[in-house]
Amino acid sequence: MSKMLMKGNEAIAEAAIRAGCKLFFGYPITPQTELSEYMAKQMPKRGGLCLQAESEIAAINMVLGATASGARAITSSSSPGISLKSEGISYIAGSDLPCVIVNVQRGGPGLGGIQPAQSDYNQATKAPGHGDLHLIVLAPASVQEMASLTGLAFDLADQYRMPAMILADGALGQMMEPVDFEERTARELPEKTWACCGHGNKREHNIINSLYIQPNVLEDIVKERFKRYEEVEKNEVMYEEYMCDDADTVIVAYGITARIAKSAVKEARARGVKAGLFRCITLYPFPAKELERLSHKVKRFISVEMNMGQMVNDVKVATDCRVPVTHYGRTGGVIPTVKEITEEILRLSAKKEG
Numbered sequence: 341m342s343k344m345l346m347k348g349n350e351a352i353a354e355a356a357i358r359a360g361c362k363l364f365f366g367y368p369i370t371p372q373t374e375l376s377e378y379m380a381k382q383m384p385k386r387g388g389l390c391l392q393a394e395s396e397i398a399a400i401n402m403v404l405g406a407t408a409s410g411a412r413a414i415t416s417s418s419s420p421g422i423s424l425k426s427e428g429i430s431y432i433a434g435s436d437l438p439c440v441i442v443n444v445q446r447g448g449p450g451l452g453g454i455q456p457a458q459s460d461y462n463q464a465t466k467a468p469g470h471g472d473l474h475l476i477v478l479a480p481a482s483v484q485e486m487a488s489l490t491g492l493a494f495d496l497a498d499q500y501r502m503p504a505m506i507l508a509d510g511a512l513g514q515m516m517e518p519v520d521f522e523e524r525t526a527r528e529l530p531e532k533t534w535a536c537c538g539h540g541n542k543r544e545h546n547i548i549n550s551l552y553i554q555p556n557v558l559e560d561i562v563k564e565r566f567k568r569y570e571e572v573e574k575n576e577v578m579y580e581e582y583m584c585d586d587a588d589t590v591i592v593a594y595g596i597t598a599r600i601a602k603s604a605v606k607e608a609r610a611r612g613v614k615a616g617l618f619r620c621i622t623l624y625p626f627p628a629k630e631l632e633r634l635s636h637k638v639k640r641f642i643s644v645e646m647n648m649g650q651m652v653n654d655v656k657v658a659t660d661c662r663v664p665v666t667h668y669g670r671t672g673g674v675i676p677t678v679k680e681i682t683e684e685i686l687r688l689s690a691k692k693e694g
Contacts (some may be wrong), residue, residue, distance in 0.1 A: 343518035348486040349374035349416075352506060352518045353382065355490035356414050358521060361440070362388040363413040365402040367395060369421045370454040371510035372444035376416065396421045400428030400441075407432070407439045408548040410535030412494055416442035418510075419460050420451060422468075429503060434550030436534070436565065438497035440490065441475070442506045443511040447673035455673025456510035457647035458595060464507050465624045465654075472562050476504040476576070476587055477623040479594040484518035489523075489621075495527040496576060500568055501534075507623060509646070511596045535687050578621035579630055583609065587616030588605065588639040589685050592621040592631070592655050597676065601644050604681035611682075613689045616647025620651070629656035635659035640688055644681055645669045664688075 346354065353375045356364070364379040376392065383390040392592035397416050406413040417425060432439060445460050447453040457691045464477045476496050478489040486508060493504035536546045552558035583605055584590055591601040598619040608615035618634065618641075622628055635641070640663055643652035652667040659665060668684045670676045 343520045345516055346483060346519050347374050347514060347516050348480075348483045348508060348512040349444065349514070350378045351483050351487040352416070352490045353378035354492070354519075354521065355487035356440065357382060357388065358524070359412065359491045359494045359526075361412040361414050361494065363406045364388070364390045365393055365399040365406070365413065365415050366417065367393055367399050367421065369418045371446055371513050372416050372418045372442065374513070375442065375444070385522070397428065400425035400432070403439050404428055404432050404435065404437065409433070409537045410532040412498075414440040414442065416444065418444050419448050419457070422460065422463065426469045429475070430471055430473060432503050432549050433469060433473040433475070434471060435548050436501045437503070437548065438494075438501055439503050440493045440497060440506065441503055443508070445507070445509040447671070453673045454510065456512075456596065456646065456675060457673055458509055458597060458682065459648070459650070460507065461623065461645065461647065461650040464505055465626070466596045468505070474502070474560060474572075474624050475642055476500070476502060476625075477505050477507050477570060478504065478578075479621060479623050480512060481595055481598050481619065481621075483512065483515060484519050486512060487519050487521060487592060491524045491526070495529065496572075498529045498532075500529060500572055502568070506532070507595070509596055510673075521526045526608065531631070535660055545557035573625040576622060577625050577627045577630070579627040580619040580621060582617040582619070584616035584634060584638075586614055588614045589637050589689055590616045590634060590640075591619050591642050591644050591681070591685070592618045592620065592651070593644045594623060594651070595645055597644050600676060600678055601681055603678045604685060607612075607678060607682045608685045611686065613685060615685050623651070626658065628655050629660040630655070631655060632660070635662040639663055641665045642684060642688065643667045644676065646675065647671050
């Protein structure tokens with residue numbers, strides 16, 4: 341199929357429909373509104389339902405009910421809207437239900453601004469809701485990846501019976517690039533024998549629940565869930581290395597920032613500094629082992645993020661602070677420039693070690 345010029349938000353919506361999603365529940369918020377607008381136009385034409393809920397809280401609980409029936413469901417929002425959904429996200433995780441959640445990040449905290457940010461990293465990877473839980477978190481860096489990772493998110497969610505999040509930002513959501521919706525190789529997935537979808541008296545009633553009064557029972561269920569998370573960490577790590585083979589300085593970044601950092605790496609190389617880029621595609625599972633391996637041969641890491649320093653802590657833990665790990669970032673909706681990142685690479689490279 342020929343490529344289509346689309347906004348990132350629209351690419352996610354189209355990819356979700358092509359992945360077999362028939363149910364969208366959301367609430368408008370900048371900068372992700374085009375996603376729900378696309379769903380509102382397309383879902384009725386293609387056998388699906390797009391429902392604008394009365395609030396973000398209502399939308400995430402509609403997702404819980406829909407996915408409990410075994411259907412593929414998606415919701416999208418932006419930073420403060422995701423905070424409102426956090427209770428429902430925890431209920432979904434605690435009920436072992438698969439769904440896809442999209443966060444097109446904006447500046448914060450509070451209402452903040454409507455410009456791009458990456459300040460929801462800690463929320464997505466550490467505390468998307470209360471309790472012991474994880475989401476699979478995928479970080480696209482192009483409109484093409486907004487589409488391809490959406491299809492993967494549905495498959496991963498179904499395979500591991502857990503929510504998956506697309507963690508993008510306002511820049512990726514609003515920019516337009518060509519997208520090729522080529523035939524996707526879907527995973528072979530287990531039958532949803534757990535679903536509450538009618539049984540014709542051929543099996544026992546299924547009950548979807550996240551409430552367990554007996555502490556020992558809840559502990560056993562949480563431990564069993566974490567065994568599944570171990571499988572995710574073992575099998576689903578995704579990352580990209582660029583010019584890391586002989587690099588002294590390695591930038592660690594994701595999303596739109598990684599694209600800017602790649603240009604900075606090229607500029608630093610042109611100025612005689614051996615720089616490289618390590619792009620995280622999965623933020624959970626985090627590519628810790630791969631960064632640990634790199635830490636034995638590089639001189640320093642710079643975590644470049646559009647926040648005050650969040651992923652940098654995971655880089656430090658992964659590398660055991662074997663070499664210096666520093667943070668460079670802009671926040672509040674300010675996007676770092678190639679020049680700024682290049683100057684930071686050159687500054688640290690010129691600095692005497694130790």
